[in-house]
C-alpha cells in the first residue's frame with residue numbers, strides 16, 4: 548500500500564494518523580501537488596493529496612473515502628460500522644475538514660502578493676473557522692462523534708484541523724477563545740500518531 552502525501556497537508560496527515568493508529572504498514576511517497584513536475588494527477592485527477600494506492604492496485608482519493616477504505620483493513624474501529632451510529636462521527640469529521648478547508652483558503656489568499664489579496668475573502672474564511680470552532684467545541688462537550696473514550700475519525704480530523712491552524716494561522720490564536728477544545732487537543736496531539744506526523748515548519 549502506498550500513500551501519496553505532502554508533509555504539510557492536514558488531509559494527508561489525517562490518513563497518516565489513521566494508518567499509525569491502525570498499525571497498518573505502508574510506503575510513503577512525498578509529492579508536492581503545487582510544483583509543475585508533480586505526479587499527483589497520475590493518482591488523483593483533481594491533483595490533490597492524499598491519494599492511496601491499495602495493494603490490489605485500486606487508487607483511492609479524498610481523505611474521508613480513504614479512511615472508509617482503511618476501515619475495511621481492520622485495526623481499531625474509527626468509524627462505527629452501524630450507518631446511523633456513524634452519522635454524528637461523519638458530521639463532526641466534515642465539520643473539522645471544513646475548518647481545514649477554510650484555513651487552507653485563508654492561508655493561500657494571504658500568500659498572494661499584498662496588492663492582489665482579497666481581504667474580504669480572508670475575513671469570510673476566518674468567519675467560517677470561528678463558527679466552525681464554536682460548533683466543534685459544542686459537539687465535543689456533547690460527545691457528538693468526538694471526544695469519547697475510543698478514538699474516532701472525527702477526533703483525528705479535528706486534531707489535524709487544529710494542528711493546521713497552529714502551523715499556518717498561529718496569529719489567529721484559537722486556543723485563547725476555545726479553552727475546552729484546547730485542553731482536549733493537548734492530549735490528542737500528544738498521541739504518538741500525531742507526534743510522528745507533526746508537519747515540518749515551512
Ligand SMILES: N[C@@H](CCC(=O)N[C@@H](CS)C(=O)NCC(=O)O)C(=O)O
Nearest residue numbers: 556557558580594595596597609610
Ligand atoms: N477533500 C480533500 C482535500 C485535499 C486537498 O485539498 N489537499 C491539498 C493539500 S493540503 C492539495 O493537494 N491541494 C492541491 C491543489 O488544490 O491543487 C481531502 O480530504 O483529501
